[in-house]
Amino acid sequence: MKNFINLLKKDIKEIITLQLIVPLLVVMVFYSFMGNIMQTEIKKYAEPQKILVVDYDKSNTSKQFIDNLKASTIPEIYKENSLNPIQYAESKDINVIVEIPKGFGADLNNFKQPSLKIYSVMKSISIASLSAKARLESVVKIINETTSNMYIKSFTNVDPNIIKNPILVKEFTVIKGAISPIAPEAVQNLLTSQITLIPIILAFVIIFASQMIANLIASEKENKTLETLMTAPIKRPLIILSKMLASSIMALVISFFYLIGMSNYLRGVSMGEIGNAQTSKILESIGLSFTPIQYFYLGVLLFLTILASLALSSILATFAEDTKTAQMYLTPLMILVMLPYFLTFFTNVDNLSLPIKIFVYAIPFSYPFIASQKLLFGNTSIFLIGVVYLLIFSLVSISIATWIISSDRIFTVRVKRKSFNLFKR
């Protein structure tokens, strides 16, 4: 135990370098900074935008229309001057111009469907360039709706809503056998906003842990320290096991810091919807929030997945002569982590064709990603299958990794890849 702690402390010191701390801080600050910028920008464009109104009609109806626009925009009436309306809008940094044609009011009152011209001054493809137009359109839509209701009412006493929607749709979502009066799209949106961070955490921890252990093992070979360590009075499997523990501890610590930055960013982008307490309460009321036992299941799966990835990375790293090669050898592993991450993000794994489904379930990293969704809907079998599979996978991989380090293969494997002359006698 004394030797193991000695090794563990050294391995953690090896991981904590300036090269690790600086990018970590930069990423944390960057994400928080980006989140703040996004939040400020989104807030800015959520506020009423200026629009230029060119009123050629000057009727009571057009004036009423302009008054209605004030509900969600800041209309400025164009007055004849040396600049035409477009030039004037550009000079005032107004992006939307609405032209009310002559006879607009009269045509509207006589069911002649007058046209309203909207010009958008496009300067970029940002949200801002389209937000003013979207707001204008929503006002026009409301006016259209109100006018249409007014027309219907002038012909009949029936509620215009019934004429437009003769069938009333009431939506319910059945979750774990319980009926909730919420549309499935709304549930999905709420759920996405709450569990977005979980797969990100999973991917981060697995990737960080794999990279760290590969670097630790490969740098022992690269810096020629492994031979000395192998002749020290310590059980050789402990050399690998201390690196596994050091990597997983540091991966969790680093992921935690990344997550602080990432959650600040996502909160900024989602305007506070992600991780929102109110959203959590709604989900809880319809039985779609993680219970402590489900968090425990996820934790166990994540632990076993990290174990599997560490063992697999250790095996790959023993073949590498330096840290660069080790990182290269990890590329297929990273793809295998990202694959279930994206698949569970965009589709239901169970809807995939059988060969692809088998492939996805054969990837040890798939289980926490799939379980993070299935557990919510009361499917605990994924946990049991995952635990059994990951335990077998991890034990076999750790056995192979410790067997390699306990034998002389960690030194001789290089000989087989290159020519014998490169091996010193």
Place this chain on the structure above:
Amino acid sequence: MKHAIVTENLSKKFGEIKAVDSISFEVYEGEIFGLIGPNGAGKTTTLRIFSTILRKDSGNVFIYDYKLGEDDESIRKIISYLPEEAGAYKNLTGLAYLEFMAGFYADTKEDLQRILKTGIELSDLGTRLKDKISTYSKGMTRKILLARALMHKPKLAILDEPTSGLDVINSIEIRNTIKQFASSGVTVLISSHNMLEIEYLSDRVALIDKGHILDIGSPAELKERYNGRNLEEVFMEAVK
């Protein structure tokens, strides 16, 4: 005289090539035993087998009372190995490195301090021990590695080309450290292709070439036997 190492018909192959071919020799307790031969003679492979890094294909090796291949963990407690191209953890300071390695051999805090004190003295790096190893010159790195190898006073120190690539001053300092340390009763098995260095350091020498032991004796005996003025001339005669 008690044996520190007994080697009987030791062989090791890499693929089809025999790196060590049925070699036998003994090293006595407290002596400095030199293995000399050109590059690729099989010196490092032999030392790596004794250090429990490589596994032998056949033959028997006894290190003190332990049989190699059966009592490797016990062997690792009494030996120390300094590889030719050894490195140290660059993110650690010299002192932290010595402390880390001392931690494997110390049972108590007092043991740790005693081993560390010896290591600090042997390294002779003074205040530079507080600097990161990445800032050390090759000579300084070699000194700290030698201090690491000897500080816990192993029963058997296995040193592979301890002065390889060093300048004259650093080489002399390291040779003196080895000689001084061996006088305290530590058995030293040293390899080098620098035959003059081995002649200066060793009590007995084995000439090795192409995986075979050509001859064994004290430098004086070998010089007389082959009528050479130094071990280089002896070796040239022996390989004829």
